[in-house]
Amino acid sequence: MTDFRAIRIDKDDGGARAAYVEMREAELMEGDVDLDVAFSAINYKDGLAVTGKAPVVRRFPMIPGIDLAGRVTRSAHADFAPGDLVVATGCGVGEAHFGGFAQKARLSGDWLVKLPPALTPARAMAIGTAGVTAMFCLLALERHGLTPRDGDAVVTGASGGVGSFAVALLARAGWRIAAVTGHPAEADYLKRLGAADILARDEFSAPGRLLQTQRFAAGVDTVGGATLVNILAQTRFDGAIAACGNVAGMEFAGSVAPFILRGVSLLGVESVRPRMALRRAAWARLAQDLDGDAIDAMSEIVSFDQALERARAIVTDKIRGRVVIDLGLRL
Incomplete structure (x- = not known):
């Protein structure tokens, strides 16, 4: 079993706290698709989860991160095979199911969309x-x-x-x-x-x-x-x-x-539920309508070591555009 890094929110009698941890693949939650996560992104909801300023986390422990992009390493889902580049947004990820602030993920294939060819995983997370x-x-x-x-x-x-x-x-x-x-x-x-x-x-x-x-x-x-x-x-x-x-x-x-x-x-407009036909249409339109320069103008990439600090900063209105997290994996 391979160790991987994650930001995990744990809760005890003293309250909930977010910290960097080392985890094992056996600790991942259920799902029919395993991923190496290359990039995630920091959303306002992730900031609320990390700081505890709102009860967005529905179970503990929890890996936050409602967005992720990576490569499939194992699949029991008919729509995906090892090597596929995929993206996940919403669908309860980072709230009720371990999310993108980790180097590995195990998710339902029903929550995944194949990455449009025009987008890199980093730019997909700049969109997120x-x-x-x-x-x-x-x-x-x-x-x-x-x-x-x-x-x-x-x-x-x-x-x-x-x-x-x-x-x-x-x-x-x-x-x-x-x-x-x-x-x-x-x-x-x-x-x-x-x-x-x-x-x-x-x-x-x-x-x-x-x-x-x-x-x-x-x-x-x-x-x-x-x-x-x-x-x-x-x-x-x-x-x-x-x-x-x-x-x-x-x-x-x-x-x-x-x-x-x-x-x-x-x-x-609601963005959490799967509604995969609408999600696939949205991603296809995003890949068509946004060029790389436009995406880059709205985003910055930070290292995983900076992610926790930046997640806390987003709830204080100190972040412009999108912050993409580089998990340090090369696909």
């Missing part, structure tokens, strides 16, 4: 749950029938992982984008991704009128709370907002006015 969620939002807006001809789009939390990808993907699809951020120093970064206007977070973070000046035909909200309420109040007739985050809180102290007086739609 953030990019998949942003693509789910874009697909939801397109299913709703919205196009760039309908008006401007807004993205909140634009300098974060999901927000950055939402800006880049909407821009690639032809939308004129207003990016909302609490980090004015990131204006040049957001404009390079495709944003036309940079709006201050403070404009949207306090309670406002039930209906406000119509500004946006569509949008992606990664924040929730009062920001989502204000964005909806500024959405045009028959527009829609895809909501996928709750950084500002789970409460929705809003009004039905935008829905019944302007026909605005609120589209909920």
